[in-house]
Amino acid sequence: MTGIPLTQILIVSTALFFIGMYGLFTRRNMITMLMAIELILNSVNINFVAFNKYLYPEKLDGIFFSIFIITIAAAEAAVAIAIIINLYRNYHSIDAEDAGEMKF
Amino acid sequence: MPNYVYTMLIPLLPLASFLVLGLFGRKRLDAAAGIIGVLSLLAATVLSVVTAYKYFSTAKVNGAYQQIIAFKYTWLQFSPHISIDMGVLLDPISVMMIFIVSFISLMVHVFSLGYMKGEGRLAAYYAYLSLFTFSMLGLVLSSNIFQLYIFWELVGVSSYLLIGFYFDKPAAVAASKKAFIVTRFADLGFLVGILILAFNAETLDFGILIERLTNTQSAWSMAITGSSFLGISALTWGLVLVFAGGAGKSAMFPLHIWLPDAMEGPTPVSALIHAATMVVAGVYLVARLFPVFSINGAALNIVAYVGVFSALFAATIACTQTDIKRVLAYSTMSQIGYMMFALGVAKYGGEDGLGYMASMFHLFTHAFFKSLLFLGAGAVIHRVHSNNIKDMGGLRKRMPVTHIGFLVACLAIAGIPPFAGFFSKEEILTAAFHSNKLIYGVGLLVSGLTAFYMFRLYFSIFWKKSPSVLEEDGAGSSRIHSEGTASMKLPLILLTAASILAGFFPISKYVTSDAVPLETHVDWVFSIAPVALAVLAILGAARLYKTENDKPEKLAAALGAVYQSAYRKFYIDEIYLFITQKIIFNGIGRPAAWIDKNIVDGCMNAIASATAKIAAMIKGVQSGKIQNYALYFFAGIAGIAVMVIYLWR
Numbered sequence: 193m194t195g196i197p198l199t200q201i202l203i204v205s206t207a208l209f210f211i212g213m214y215g216l217f218t219r220r221n222m223i224t225m226l227m228a229i230e231l232i233l234n235s236v237n238i239n240f241v242a243f244n245k246y247l248y249p250e251k252l253d254g255i256f257f258s259i260f261i262i263t264i265a266a267a268e269a270a271v272a273i274a275i276i277i278n279l280y281r282n283y284h285s286i287d288a289e290d291a292g293e294m295k296f
Numbered sequence: 297m298p299n300y301v302y303t304m305l306i307p308l309l310p311l312a313s314f315l316v317l318g319l320f321g322r323k324r325l326d327a328a329a330g331i332i333g334v335l336s337l338l339a340a341t342v343l344s345v346v347t348a349y350k351y352f353s354t355a356k357v358n359g360a361y362q363q364i365i366a367f368k369y370t371w372l373q374f375s376p377h378i379s380i381d382m383g384v385l386l387d388p389i390s391v392m393m394i395f396i397v398s399f400i401s402l403m404v405h406v407f408s409l410g411y412m413k414g415e416g417r418l419a420a421y422y423a424y425l426s427l428f429t430f431s432m433l434g435l436v437l438s439s440n441i442f443q444l445y446i447f448w449e450l451v452g453v454s455s456y457l458l459i460g461f462y463f464d465k466p467a468a469v470a471a472s473k474k475a476f477i478v479t480r481f482a483d484l485g486f487l488v489g490i491l492i493l494a495f496n497a498e499t500l501d502f503g504i505l506i507e508r509l510t511n512t513q514s515a516w517s518m519a520i521t522g523s524s525f526l527g528i529s530a531l532t533w534g535l536v537l538v539f540a541g542g543a544g545k546s547a548m549f550p551l552h553i554w555l556p557d558a559m560e561g562p563t564p565v566s567a568l569i570h571a572a573t574m575v576v577a578g579v580y581l582v583a584r585l586f587p588v589f590s591i592n593g594a595a596l597n598i599v600a601y602v603g604v605f606s607a608l609f610a611a612t613i614a615c616t617q618t619d620i621k622r623v624l625a626y627s628t629m630s631q632i633g634y635m636m637f638a639l640g641v642a643k644y645g646g647e648d649g650l651g652y653m654a655s656m657f658h659l660f661t662h663a664f665f666k667s668l669l670f671l672g673a674g675a676v677i678h679r680v681h682s683n684n685i686k687d688m689g690g691l692r693k694r695m696p697v698t699h700i701g702f703l704v705a706c707l708a709i710a711g712i713p714p715f716a717g718f719f720s721k722e723e724i725l726t727a728a729f730h731s732n733k734l735i736y737g738v739g740l741l742v743s744g745l746t747a748f749y750m751f752r753l754y755f756s757i758f759w760k761k762s763p764s765v766l767e768e769d770g771a772g773s774s775r776i777h778s779e780g781t782a783s784m785k786l787p788l789i790l791l792t793a794a795s796i797l798a799g800f801f802p803i804s805k806y807v808t809s810d811a812v813p814l815e816t817h818v819d820w821v822f823s824i825a826p827v828a829l830a831v832l833a834i835l836g837a838a839r840l841y842k843t844e845n846d847k848p849e850k851l852a853a854a855l856g857a858v859y860q861s862a863y864r865k866f867y868i869d870e871i872y873l874f875i876t877q878k879i880i881f882n883g884i885g886r887p888a889a890w891i892d893k894n895i896v897d898g899c900m901n902a903i904a905s906a907t908a909k910i911a912a913m914i915k916g917v918q919s920g921k922i923q924n925y926a927l928y929f930f931a932g933i934a935g936i937a938v939m940v941i942y943l944w945r
Binding site: 216217220225288291292294295 | 918919920921922923926927930
């Protein structure tokens, strides 16, 4: 574990971030988009933990932040799923393209 | 000292009648409107007579009548020294004026009962009359110059309403607007004048103002005479501007143009406003501030020369007009010119104050005979349904009461003894003779002209054609009905009596410049010239107009351009139109409108249209696709990140 340099961990988290980004912009299915957002959040968590471990090993701030993010992600997932359910009730679809009424 | 608080009721009674008629009149009280108006005025008249009697019998202390503040309420306190009060001030001229105003107004109300019968909107008519009477009474009783200004404007508004009473007639609408705008323009001067006087004297109260400014040793008087603008002292400016306001209301040249047009209103209104009350407000104003005027020769000279010029100017025009009410309007202007120059030649106190007394006396007598003339004219118009004297003639047998009244009033205004106008005009001419020979000469000439144009009117209406001619011309008897109801005859009879008797009223015992009674006597030798001139003028008028002939036309043709320019009122209206429409509209109005339209509005419109255009360009961004929004969001974040990292490091 100690042999892994910080750069490699950052490469992983960056890859994870852009995979999430790619999923968010290309998928039309709302559930998939939600999953992509979870990926982005996890990449951030990895960054926090890695920086905490490698730069300030005597402190716990980064770890606290990642626990916060996990909590908020859970709450966010609950809200997002509620929104998706409501969307389905109105449009009989969870495709983001179908809910396109809010335009000029 | 007796208690005068009840004098407050004199203006408040017409106000009450105005409120009742104005609020409830149209729906419920149309039939009773006249009665309500007459009753409230009757009560006010009785109160004024009681006040006058009580005041003149008890208010004399050490040989001079005292000013009495019957009631005072501080309405608006500007600073520890300056406040606008609502009060009632009693002194000889205000007591005289409340009597004149309430009496004439009562006569007009009674006359209107018959004259306005069958017209619509009677409640509104009587409400306006009451409002006017209230404002006029409030004006003469004002204890504070700003209170006077407030009532002054109220008088302007109510006269606007009354002139425009027949608002379906375009001429009446134009006339009411003209009257309002011209007098309002003059009132601007009045307001500036008030501010100058009040700023320097540090008070708005009449009594204190006069006391401070007439005492030439006081700090206030030093301040106002010491400061100057364009080489003329602040006192002169203030007084001249105040006089400008008075000249506007009193129709002095060159602000007279509204008065002849104001004749578009109902005739009783002309009798009330444009003969006896409102138009003398300017004279009253100068008289009220007379102690201050009397210490400033320049302002007094302006008053005198404007007055005498207006008298001559109007008398000349009156000789050529053919509309009965316009002739009377110009004669009013001419008579007010008399009152003005009488004030202008007077000085404060004793024998020198003769002009002041004469002016007030003429105001007093003029009120009676001029309202008699107007009401008589109203009766004639009521009967022949025309204002043009060419449509009249031979009425003396058909309208005996009107005929006698009109004749008495004409004799009175012409200054034939023993009628009212003789005495007051003699006093004015005497005062002028002792102070300024030029003014005396013009005054004498005008008195001859007055006799001429009044008898031209008289003969044209009541003689000229034989009675049968009128009957044949008159297109049947349906248009020619009887002389009028008793309510129309009664005021005529009362005013006839007043026009005969008013001259014997010993006014010099009551109304003088310093409130100390003055002994005057009629100098019969002195009267020979004006009376002889008047008689000659009457004979001339009789020769020209008593029977139908072509002499007037020949005379007019012989006078040529002079007659034409007098007939066209010396083109004053045209000059005003030229100044307003050609110079002010083109030189100031149109450029201002252009700036407003193109620069002020233009800026706003440019901003609005630029916003709209930009919005149209970028509204495509709102695609409704949520992933696009997310993409913009990330692009923004990325942009900020790049900036933070590379630019602001």
